[in-house]
Each structure stands twice: as C-alpha cells, then as structure tokens.
Amino acid sequence: MSAAGDPERLVSADADGPEEQVIEAALRPKRLDDFIGQERVREQLSLVLHGALRRGRTPDHVLLSGGPGLGKTTLAMIIAAELGQPLRISSGPAIERAGDLAAVLSTLAEGEVLFLDEIHRLARPAEEMLYMAMEDFRVDVVVGKGPGATAIPLDIAPFTLVGATTRAGMLPGPLRDRFGFVAHMDFYEPAELEVIVRRSARLLDVEITDDGAAEVAGRSRGTPRIANRLLRRVRDYAEVRGDGKVDRESARTALALYEVDERGLDRLDRAVLGSLLRKFGGGPVGLSTLAVSVGEEPETVEVVAEPFLVRQGLLARTPRGRVATGAAWAHLGLTPPPTAPLTGTLFDLGDDPGEKADPTEQ
C-alpha cells in the first residue's frame, strides 16, 4: 500500500480511482479567473502568460510544486486554455527511456503545452534530454549502440513545459533552473475552501448553506480534493437521510459518521494522538512503540498520520521521540498531567524523526 494514497481514507489527498477522476474533471475550474485561492501564484502566472501572448512568444517553462490535490493538474490545464493551446499530458514514471520523451517532444506542434506530472520521477537519460529541449528546443536522438552509436540532432517546435512535483527538493538543480517560473502552491485557507465547496456544490446541483460549506471546508485539511470528496459524502447523507439540503447540522452528522472530526482528523489520526496522550502521558515515545500501540506499521503512522498532526501543531517530532502539544490535549478534551511534557525547545527533525535517538527503543 502506498500509505499516503490509501484509497479507503476519506481524508487522503491522493486521487482515488477512475470514478473520482471523472468527477474531478467536471469540477475543475477552466480559466484563471475561476481558480480560487493561491492569489500570488495566480497573479504572477497571469502576467507570465499574458506577457507572452502580447509578445507572440511561448512563455517561460512553468514548474508547479505543492502537495497532492492542491490544483497542479488544474493549473496546467488552465495554462493551456489561457494560451489557447492544446495540452499534452504525460508523467515522469510514464517516460521510461529517453526515446519515449523524444517521441513526445518531436510530435509537439508549435506553442503546444506539455504537462509532465511527477517530473521528479523522470529517469536520468530522459531528464538530460529534457535540459536541451527546454533550453534550445532541440534533442539529440542516439541511433545505434556502443562505439558505433551516433547522436542525430533533431529540432523540435518551441513549446511550453509545465512540470508538476510534490517533491520540489528532489528535483536536480539543473532541471529546476530551466524553469523560468516556479510556483509554490500552499494549503488553502478555510475561507478559500468554503468558496470551492460552494462552487462544487453548484456544479453538482447540491443545495448547501453557507455554514454547511464552512463545516465541510474546515475539515478538508487545506486541500480542495478532500473538500470535494467530503462534499460528496455529505451530499449522500443529506439525500438519503434528509431533504437533500446540506446545512451545518447535516454536514456535522455526516462527517461524524465518516469519523472526520472538526479539524479534519480521521480515525487513524485520533488513534495515534489518543494513544500518545492516554498510554504515554503525551510522550516522548518512539515511533515503533507508538505504532505498535495502535496496531499499525511505523511507516503508516509516520507517512499517513504524522505529517498532518505536525502541521496542525498537535504532535512534535523531537530527538527523544514523539511528543504531544498542549493543543493535542485540548483537542481530545483531556487534561494534561501536571508536568507538561512539551516544554523547552523543540527540534523538528522533518523527514528524519529521530527514531534512532530514542533511548526507549535501543
């Protein structure tokens, strides 16, 4: 299982199967003006695109970086639409050899937009071919093998590359440097998600009150994909158990039924937090111990539950192990022990959570 992509998880930011993709396609904003939130990115992108249009040139290549479900594919489609050009879609993992990339590049028409999703997963030889294509609109196609191999230069039509990555840090410098415009997409504010939920409800023909939309938005973990998914579950509830109208009460009841709480934590998140508080007094406790206590693999706890708990300021990764914050006690309605565990300086170790530094697990 790709833990973060667990399809059974309502609050996973990853896309869930073909059915969801069809619905997502219907909900995608089509033009920059309809794209909600990401103000700065939108404004900067508008200047890049419309500047190029005025000059009659292809715009700089664009790199979109940000977590899953934040709108990178949507923006790539919008870029093509704003430029009045077709969009060709591929992805890093789909291009296994340089020849695969040459085949795509050599058939691009002038001005066309090429979207490469998960560009950080491009194989090395393809990546090197892309450098030259991006800079000089030229590729060297190698014919033959061994000492007799020859590189035949091939001109390609000027195009715009839109690369998307959830892991900007994994992108080699030379590739990143060839993008003239890099857009970092942040999590959305609840007010922005509310607008997205209301817009999606309109497109899905769902009647929703403002406080119903706020209720869904608040539990969507800053991510439009999750907001749209929760909206569909709430709609089901309202249609089957109510009069079809989504209001605050029906949204609350439905999401409680699906075990997504007011902050967007689901059953696993709450189990991890609850165990940390109830069994370990708020920590510090090592990752493996914590995982065993909730009957999960350490990887699942680390990859699926922790990032959001850390982002919410409910859990911290310290050199001594996992520690709950004061907000965690408050969120679960528990009283912290007199000696508050979270005092002094915290060291957030990011991807290396100090598992080995945990003396309780040596």
Ligand SMILES: Nc1ncnc2c1ncn2[C@@H]1O[C@H](COP(=O)(O)OP(=O)(O)OP(=O)(O)O)[C@@H](O)[C@H]1O
């Ligand atoms: N700013 C936005 N306004 C309205 N809807 C949005 C916005 N951003 C994303 N969405 C909706 O969220 C869903 C997911 O967006 P999208 O597929 O573009 O995300 P992504 O960043 O490409 O995800 P992944 O990294 O998994 O490919 C789509 O249905 C899209 O319509």
